Amino acid sequence: MVDPTSDHHEDIDEEDAPNCAVCDAVIANEVTHRVITWVEDDGVETAHFCDEDCRESWGGA
Structure with missing residues (x-):
């Protein structure tokens, strides 16, 4: 797994590379890559998105 704070x-x-949480596309070397992080059950969770449209359409945390 790649460090979510790195330049993906x-x-x-x-x-x-991580997969988009919405469309499941592989996110490799994309400047449109977005990441959301949150704390859940005493751990840090992340969700990766291939672009802003997928990030906005995500229904998670």
């Missing part, structure tokens, strides 16, 4: 749009292999 720079030199990330597809097998190491």
Whole structure:
């Protein structure tokens, strides 16, 4: 898993890249990549999105 605070749009292999929480697209080397983080059950959770449209349409936390 890639560190969610890193620059995901720079030199990330597809097998190491996260998937969009909405459309399940692999997010590798995309400058449109968005991440939301939150605390749940004493841990940090993250959701990755391929672009702002997917982020806005997400119904999660």
